[in-house]
Amino acid sequence: MIQEYLVASDTEDALKKKRANAKSVFYAGGTEINRIGSTVEAKTAISLAKLGLDTITDEGETIRIGSMVTLQQLIDSPLVPVWLKDAARFCGSFTKRNMATIGGNLALMSDYSYLAPALLASRCRLFTANLTEKGIYSEDSIPIREYHAYHKQFSGTLLLSISIYKDDRFVGSLRFGMSSQSQAAVTVGFGAMKDSEQVISQVRVYVAVHGKGVQRLDKVENGIENGELTRRDDVQLSVGHKLEAVDDISGSSDYKRYIASEGVGQLFSLFIKGGTR
Ligand SMILES: Cc1cc2nc3c(=O)[nH]c(=O)nc-3n(C[C@H](O)[C@H](O)[C@H](O)COP(=O)(O)OP(=O)(O)OC[C@H]3O[C@@H](n4cnc5c(N)ncnc54)[C@H](O)[C@@H]3O)c2cc1C
Numbered sequence: 001m002i003q004e005y006l007v008a009s010d011t012e013d014a015l016k017k018k019r020a021n022a023k024s025v026f027y028a029g030g031t032e033i034n035r036i037g038s039t040v041e042a043k044t045a046i047s048l049a050k051l052g053l054d055t056i057t058d059e060g061e062t063i064r065i066g067s068m069v070t071l072q073q074l075i076d077s078p079l080v081p082v083w084l085k086d087a088a089r090f091c092g093s094f095t096k097r098n099m100a101t102i103g104g105n106l107a108l109m110s111d112y113s114y115l116a117p118a119l120l121a122s123r124c125r126l127f128t129a130n131l132t133e134k135g136i137y138s139e140d141s142i143p144i145r146e147y148h149a150y151h152k153q154f155s156g157t158l159l160l161s162i163s164i165y166k167d168d169r170f171v172g173s174l175r176f177g178m179s180s181q182s183q184a185a186v187t188v189g190f191g192a193m194k195d196s197e198q199v200i201s202q203v204r205v206y207v208a209v210h211g212k213g214v215q216r217l218d219k220v221e222n223g224i225e226n227g228e229l230t231r232r233d234d235v236q237l238s239v240g241h242k243l244e245a246v247d248d249i250s251g252s253s254d255y256k257r258y259i260a261s262e263g264v265g266q267l268f269s270l271f272i273k274g275g276t277r
Contacts, residue, residue, distance in 0.1 A: 002033065004044040010051060011129045012137045015158055017046045019131055026158060028068055029099035032108055039108070053103070053160060056080065061166055064127075067103025067159040071114070074102065081164065083171040087118035090173075090187070092180025103159040106144075109151050112250075113208045117189025118173035119162065120144055120206040120214070127160040148206075148214060169193050169202070172267040176259045177250065185210050185250035186260045190267035192224070194274075200225060207243060207260045210250040217242050220264070232269045236261040 005027070008014035018024050024044035027033060033040045053066035056077045063079050071088040074080045075097070091097050091114050105115045106126075126147050129139050139160065147154055171191040177184035187208040193201050203224045205217040220238045223229035229238055239261040245253035 002027075002042060002045045005047065006044060007047045007050055011158060011160065012131075014046055014048060014051065015129060015131045015137065015156075016135075018156060018158075019135070026107075028101040028104035028107075029070065031096055031100045032104060039110070048103075048158075059163075062163045063166060065102055065162045065164065067106075067161055068101050069103075071097040071100050071102070071105070081171070083118055083122070083173065084115070084164070087115045087173050090114040090175045090180070090184070102162060106147070106162070107159060109148065109214055111208050111210050111213050112177070112183040112185075113187060113214060114175070116148070116214050117187045117206045117208050118171060119189075120148055120216070121173065121189035121191030121204045122164060122169065122171045123191060123202060123204060124165070125163045127163065128154070129158040129160055130156070145204075145216070148216065167193075170271040172270060174263040174266065176263060183210060183250055184208070186256050186263065188260055188263035188267065190264055190271065192271055194271070205239070205264055207239075207264070209243060209245050209256055209260065211246040211248040212244045215244060217264075224268070232265045232272075235268045236265040239264045 006017050008017055021044045023042055024046055025040055025042040027045035027047045032038055048068055053068040055066050056069055056079050057064045058079055071091050074088040075085050091100060109116055124144050125141050126144055127141050132138060169191055173189040175184045175187045189206040192203040203221040205220045206214060208214045217239060219242050223238055229235045240257045243257050243260050245256040247253050
């Protein structure tokens with residue numbers, strides 16, 4: 001439970017405050033930190049509210065979304081692509097959407113994440129800030145797949161912003177849960193490119209599976225790219241084989257494998273038909 005609330009004056013100050021206190025967390029919207037039964041354990045909260053990370057800007061070839069941008073801001077902004085608005089709408093509560101941030105959602109990388117499957121499928125980049133062992137401030141830009149693959153190693157990293165390419169990449173995500181308020185059993189994200197000769201490339205398939213984390217299905221990605229998986233049925237079969245799932249309150253492992261394969265199959269089919277999300 002939070003007993004101390006500090007307000008960082010800039011990004012370096014936030015990192016320094018965090019390093020000074022092992023039992024501290026960055027405080028964005030606070031919706032997970034304050035949730036009953038939260039996964040986040042901390043005594044000190046370091047507010048990111050004064051860091052100016054709450055804007056969405058057009059940078060020519062990319063759109064830059066500050067980590068403190070709320071899910072509602074994503075929905076309201078004309079700059080944000082439809083696929084990301086769709087994912088933000090997975091959060092059914094207007095009140096929560098006005099508090100919950102994109103940075104907090106990504107940092108959690110939860111197995112019922114609203115945004116992670118879509119953002120991972122988009123191949124966006126993340127701007128991050130850190131302190132070196134000697135306490136020197138540094139900023140970096142990393143592909144989101146790296147942030148997912150080495151998530152534990154990024155635990156002290158401050159997310160500054162998310163950079164999304166304004167290309168014609170297909171990105172889609174679908175959420176399957178008992179209701180918009182309950183934790184999803186499965187959330188799928190699918191992204192890919194197709195050139196004028198219909199050659200498919202840069203396929204990304206990510207699935208957040210309740211009880212089993214956010215999984216990258218790289219064998220499915222490779223199968224689609226190298227032409228082994230060309231039909232929706234083949235893609236679905238492959239997703240069902242590769243997905244790791246367990247039985248829990250959100251559904252049986254068989255259900256999760258079935259619904260994840262349906263979800264990816266739907267998005268793959270839409271992509272092949274040239275649809276947009
Ligand atoms: C009833 C209820 C249901 C929920 N259901 C879902 C759900 O279905 N799916 C889902 O994804 N989430 C769910 N959540 C969790 C939460 O609302 C969202 O994940 C939200 O997007 C978290 O963002 P936040 O800004 O509130 O994060 P916070 O609660 O402020 O922080 C969450 C974590 O992220 C870290 N963090 C925050 N910002 C940064 C940053 N810029 N850099 C590095 N670390 C950072 C914090 O230190 C903390 O560890 C639910 C919460 C509640 C209360």
